[in-house]
Amino acid sequence: MTDDEVTDDTSARSGLSRRGLLGLAGLGAGVLGAGIGVGADRAVQASATGSSGAQATYPFYGKHQSGIVTAAQDRLHFAAFDVSEGTTRDDLVGLLKDWSYAAARMTRGEEVSKSGATGGSLYAPPDDTGEALGLPAAGLTITIGFGPSLFDDRFGLASKRPPRLIDLPSFAGDNLDDAMSGGDLCIQACSDDPQIAVHAIRNLSRIAFGRAGLRWSQLGFGRTSSTTRGQATPRNLFGFKDGTANLKAEDSALVAKDVWASASHGADWMDGGSYLVSRKIRMQIETWDHQSLKEQQTVVGRDKGAGAPLSGGTEFSAIDFHAKRDGAPAVPTTSHVSLAHPDHNGGAQLLRRGYNFVDGNDSLGRLNAGLFFICYQNDPENQFVRIQTALAANDAMNEYVQHVSSGIFAVPPGASRGGYVGETLFA
């Protein structure tokens, strides 16, 4: 048995806190006296641990949180929360314990508690909302992060704010919607089944009731990044392969150097964690679609079919920025790949984990579509900010994209077996 296979019996925590259960029942719903469902020992879903067979499961407990270097799943539900007025430091710790308990269960393909959707009292709201009953974990990972605003004076955390958890600067061209940006806390739920990712966010939101409320959320599909070399490079909604030249999980020396935070970075409690930057990038896809293939390839700096750099070769060929075509650089200096490339950013690289999105259409009949960009790194100032500053200033792609939401979160190390995400911060 590995760390990720601990069962409730060996877990330090035997269930959700009373506050968590109040969240499930609904504060003030007036039906609590009849008996909270948790505590009933019917394990109706005991057989659905999801740890056998072809269905992937990833560990919740461990040195690092899953969902960072994990091979990118196909679907995303991302949510940012604000801690509710009146919530104390102890309440916040309780919330993180409840989230961790429920998350560990769900990543094993189990319901959020032992009694789940159907095993509790008939006279109490079920602990689990039930739409994932009978479904496997489908590779679910739940990754929890802390926004800069969590480190204000409310919870006595100001002195613990990691120096690398910076406030992102305003970039040229930003058109951010504050209501869709930031947040005290975030949860990234990734799975190969959107019903599983949605179930996770919904049930964690429920557990938070009265302690934290949903600020914004985003669904995504069709991962736009490969986090491992075993995954084919997917395409974004511009129709191009995306993220070819980025850091991969197999680059273990680079992952250690550029992704994982260490105690030497100014916040001991972040050792083994990372920093997540999210950017919702609306693509003007109708405008893009009306451009010639040449213009599209010039903007990207790659060939649309194979994804080869315009300097020649195949998708993974090194880009030759000195190659000339018709007297000009074959890979234009204002192309996306050129400006984003490590060679032009002091070696800065990102671990990307983005998803395509389509949120219906606007009133002019244009699809509200684009890229929900997520990246991980251990030094946002010198990684994401450096690269995005270059892109924001000169990227030929800027004519076709607009950043409408932004977030930065410190993602703590993984929880110890039966512990909780954030335990090193509050210890």
Place this chain on the structure above:
Amino acid sequence: MTDDEVTDDTSARSGLSRRGLLGLAGLGAGVLGAGIGVGADRAVQASATGSSGAQATYPFYGKHQSGIVTAAQDRLHFAAFDVSEGTTRDDLVGLLKDWSYAAARMTRGEEVSKSGATGGSLYAPPDDTGEALGLPAAGLTITIGFGPSLFDDRFGLASKRPPRLIDLPSFAGDNLDDAMSGGDLCIQACSDDPQIAVHAIRNLSRIAFGRAGLRWSQLGFGRTSSTTRGQATPRNLFGFKDGTANLKAEDSALVAKDVWASASHGADWMDGGSYLVSRKIRMQIETWDHQSLKEQQTVVGRDKGAGAPLSGGTEFSAIDFHAKRDGAPAVPTTSHVSLAHPDHNGGAQLLRRGYNFVDGNDSLGRLNAGLFFICYQNDPENQFVRIQTALAANDAMNEYVQHVSSGIFAVPPGASRGGYVGETLFA
């Protein structure tokens, strides 16, 4: 070779119309003179027909359109369009021909045209947007329908409006958003890969440019209905199995009686077609989640775990509406299953094809989530309207749902090989 495997070489139509190509290029984009991509005979994706191996493909041509009795795929992108001002009857026919041509190709796993995303002129916009390059058809079906408004005076179709293509009445509790309802035309794209469904709607929207514009659209996941008995009954976002007692594709006599339109229904041209009703049903999931298991089961009329009726048995047991418990009907008369049941609606049944949706959250932090309900039938007045009238008046579930979008569309029979959807209407 079956009808669904026709290639371009045997198809009556050799490519998109000039209007369709203008749509791809963007009217007024000013780059048309350099050479439209179609006509180049490089078939870069010739190997990706998707008709071999484990990847499902469904026929586009045939007596009926696919996507009705087809085993429900996992993902949906639904779009409604309005015909643009100034579009003539001939333009409309041209659009339907272009849509059919491109749809037939995409359902085979091909790009929208022979030159596709990368095989055309460098100096023209590519015909295909490219994000499905390298992906299989993933069971794509594209189903085209005509709304009541198409049969006004604009296209000389008033006398052809099928008597069964009624205007839906206003139901008790409706809170419809006009901008998200109705439409002259609709396209239902279903696939097991959302990227494929999105690619289809996006490219068909593009082809329509200047002739029809997107009115509203909806993404869905986690089919809430089984259209065939081979599929397990899925769960909606209330956590219950949904659609257990509905018509299935295997019920061939019932499908013939209740789903397919016939010439005897007052519109010859609809013979082999059907009528689609769409309803976007917002679920108040936070309120629902705060109800006791007993309340939830009483509202639905079924057990949450197995989906068995409250009169006993298992999921597919016949419901005993006479069974009593504690002196009252075991299956309450105001429960959803009771009011929706054929026994209480003169035998009326529907072929259901709904999907769950989550469209982010509202400003109060509640998930904007629910059910995008789709059903097919040949007599909406005596099927959907009859059942929905009963539900709207008395369904205990009404406390937790609100209908926010509505649509009804005549779905013509399938196109003949190389023909187009709607050919029987315009013949």
